[in-house]
Amino acid sequence: MFVRWLCAVLRVRGVPDLLLVFVFGAGFALLPVFALLPSLWGFAAASAVSYLADEALHVRAPGFIRRMASLQFNRTMRFAARTVMLLALIERMDAPDRVLAAGLAVFSAHFASTMLYSAVHRAIRLRRVLPVAVRNLDMSEAGLPKQPPAFLYRRFLRRLLHLDVPAHAGLLAALAAGTWYPAAIGYGLTAVVSAAAVLALLGQYRAARRTPRRDELIQEVNRQLAGYRPEVALYFSFAAVSRDFMYQVNMWIETLEQLDRRPVIILREQASFRFLSRTSLPVVCVPKADDLAELDLSGVRVVLYPGNAGKNVHMLRIAEAKHVFIGHGDSDKLASSNRVSKVYDEIWVAGRAGRDRYRRVRHAISNDAIVEVGRPQLAPIRLDADHTPGPLPVVLYAPTWEGWSDDDCHTSLIxxxxxxxxxxxAENVRVIYKPHPLTGKRSREATEADRAIRAMLNADNEQREAAQTQAAVAAAAPRLAEIQAQLDALTGRSVGDYAEQTRTARVPGLDGADEWQALRTEWHRVFWESRGQIRHNVILKQLPTLYECFNQADILVSDVSSVVADFVASLKPYVLTNAQDLPDDEFRAAYTTAGGAYLLDRDCTRLPEILRSVREPRHDPMALDRRTLKEYVLGPDSPTSMERFNTAVNTLAARSEAELAEDDRALDLPFPAQRTDSAPALGNTGLPDRPVSLGNA
Incomplete structure (x- = not known):
């Protein structure tokens, strides 16, 4: 227990990293001791240990490094402390005064050059902060300068500080040999290379000064948008809260790409670019509201919102467009029928269940404002009839996260x-564990439960896995990494900062989609085949996808979330956790998706009986209820969800165009009514500053 507490305090992952922290601390603690004794070889050993342990901790325990920085013992301070101890050693070993003076001058000049380099680097970085960043638009005419070479620009402080190594090594060698030539050589190398680095970066600053002005860049983006003529916009903010929110955008990309009308994706945080999936659609990222107001979006007729956020108001103020809340999954959570949705022209839900959920919130949303469009994302989910069971029942456990407060905590993890x-x-099943991406963001109890589950599954794997299964997993790793690299190359992201990604942005070709799908299919095939049919799997990354986990599973265990509503599409058995042990009738009345679910009590006493629905398919009393529930939650199979969604977009866009035409005719009257923008004021929107979670998609 003490070790776990200590790991949490020091922000390290386990005992190996904890031992590395102790080695690091011992190395630094011994530096003044060996300097004052003095002990040349002891100091050299402690210095080497402090260097190596420092670098290892940057890779293995970045949380510990950040904790030290918060205590004012950052990397620069550590290098300065090491240098001061070296100078103390020189003085204690009665080195000539000229050697000590030269060392003091060189190290002072080195740190001064580091400060100057940092100032120039900051100036370049500020010059490269753009008001707009784009993807899939041709920005070759924007005149953006190239990013400085990576060895000068990225992780520069780490490289600069390590330029003191020649001087350190030269001094120690001189003390050991009794001659001062090694010290002079080390001093010279440190001084010359430091000065050369500063001069090289100053040359890059001259290039960075040619970055176009704000108005010039926005004008070029508007010129590209005018050529594309977008009609539909997907608008998203949240990624500044957590990168994990990007799944809310990524789930809609393939649907947008199949629309009749031309879509554009508008993001509000530049961090979103890194986690945006592959798309051929134009992507525009505008962090500031003033810059967003200057984008020419006059042709956009429908704006789609996958989440509720305060920044939505910056787009809602556009009166010429129709604004639609599409969410990121249909769920029985209260957030899925939020009163904030009144600010939108329409609310699009999957099926009748979504409509009824809003109707239960009295005086909130009119029935006419709700449109049932299905869930186009669910096409990859295979039906139960197409599923081939393995030797062991496969249970997918996909709990939701703990929510923003204890009041809306639906997770079964805790x-x-x-x-x-x-x-x-104990039931001898194969478990696929896929926690919500935000698990542990707020609750330490959820984090601890998550870690305990992973440890149990890993320990059970060690007992049940054959050597050939472990070998297959290791053999598949290089191929999976190779496919992942190809997928990353197809995302449209380029190497470099956001300005460099904008500089190299081009209109994509038409042949990338097929290759993308083929690579993802191949990745999943290699992954599941290498894991065998008895191994438990902990899924934490974007791949394998949630829906591919659905296809592997015989049964789902989850909480009240959109994961359950999506799983209903498969018609496979599923289980809802009833952690509060509510009476069954009361629980089913409260949550729509419970109508086709097996309910699991807090002590899991019903689990053996529930698993009979998988082991003995004829013993599945909820099968008929699931079929009825599917249409109620997700809508009919015909027309398809994609057809219904596309029709809804076209209908609303046509309505917007008709209203604008009517307003234009009104302007031709002798005394036209004044056309106003009825959007809410920017300072008092009523929208939440943080996201409203609608599901565990």
């Missing part, structure tokens, strides 16, 4: 997650 997995392992 009250029953560990117990559930223990009982599953």
């Amino acid at each position: 009250p029953m997650g560990v117990t559930l997995v223990e009982k599953l392992l």
Whole structure:
């Protein structure tokens, strides 16, 4: 328990990293001791240990490095402390005064050059902060300068500070040999290379000064948008809160690409670019509201919002467009029928269940404003009839996260997650564990439960796995990495900062989509084949996707979330956790998706009986209820969800165009009514400053 507490305090992952921290601390603690004794070889050993442990901790325990920086013992301070101890050693070993003076001058000049380099680097970085960053528009005419070479621009402080190594090594060698030539050589190398680095970066600053002005860049983006003529916009903000929110955009990309009308994606945080999936659609990122107001979006007739955020108001103020909340999954959570949705012209839900959910919120949303469009994303999910069971039942455990407050905490991880997995392992099943991307963002209890579950599954894998399975996983790793690199190359992201990504942005070709799909299919095939049919799997990354996990599973165990609503499309058995042990009738009345679910009590006493629905498919009393529920939650199979979604976009866009035409005719009257923008004021929007989670998609 003490070790776990210490790891949490020091922000390290386990005992190996904790030992590395102790080695690091011992190295620094011994530096003044060996300097004052004095002990040349002891000091050299402690200095080497401090260097190597420092670099290892940057790779293995970045949280510990950040904790030290918060305590004012950052990297620069550590290098300065090491240098001061070296100068103390020289003085204690009665080195000539000229050697000590030269060392003091060289190290002072080195740190001064580091400060100057940092100032120039900051000036370049500020010059390269653009008001707009884009993808999939041709920005070759914008005149953006290239990013400085990586060895000068990225992780520059780490490289600069290590330029003191020649001087350190030269001094130690001189003390050991009794001659001062090694010290002079080390001094010279440190001084010359430091000065050369500063001069090289100053040359890059001259190039950075040619960055176009704000108005010039926005004008070029508007010129490109005018050539594309977007009609539909997907507008998104949240990534500044957490990168994990980007799944809310990525789930809609393929749907947007199939629309009849021309879509554009508008992001509000530049961090979103890194986690945006592959798309051939134009992407425009505008962090500031003033810059967004200057974009020419006059042709946009429909704006789609996958999430509720305060910055939505910056787009809602556009009166010429129709604004639609599409969410990021249909869920029984209260957030899925939020009163904030009144600011939108329409709310699009999957099926009748979504409509009824809003109707239960009295005086909030009119029935006419709700449109049932299905869930186009669910096409990859295979039906139960097409599923081939393996030798062991496959249970997908996909709990939701803890929410923004205890009031909306729906996760089963905290009250029953560990117990559930223990009982599953006792039932001899194969577990696929996929927690929500935001698990542990707010609750330490959720983090601890998540770690305990991962540890149990890993330990059980060690007991049940054959040597050939472990070998297959290791053999597949290079191929999976190779495919992942190809997928990353096809995303449209280029190497470099956001200004460099904008500089190299071009209109994509038409042949990337097929290759993208083929690579993703191949990745999933290699992944699942290498894992075998008895190995538990912990899924934490974007791949394998949630829906591919659906296709592997025989049964789902989850909480009240959109994951359950999506899984209903497969018609496979699923389980809802009832951590509060509410009476079954009361629970089913409260949550629509419980109508086709097996309900699991907090102590998991019902689990063996529930698993009979998988082991004995004829013993599945909820099968008929799931079929009825599917149409209620997700809508009919015909027309398809994609057809219904596309029709909804076209209908609303046509309505917007008709209203604008009517307003234009009104302007021709002798005394036209004044056309106003009815958007809410920017300072009092009523929208939440933080996201409203609608599901566990």
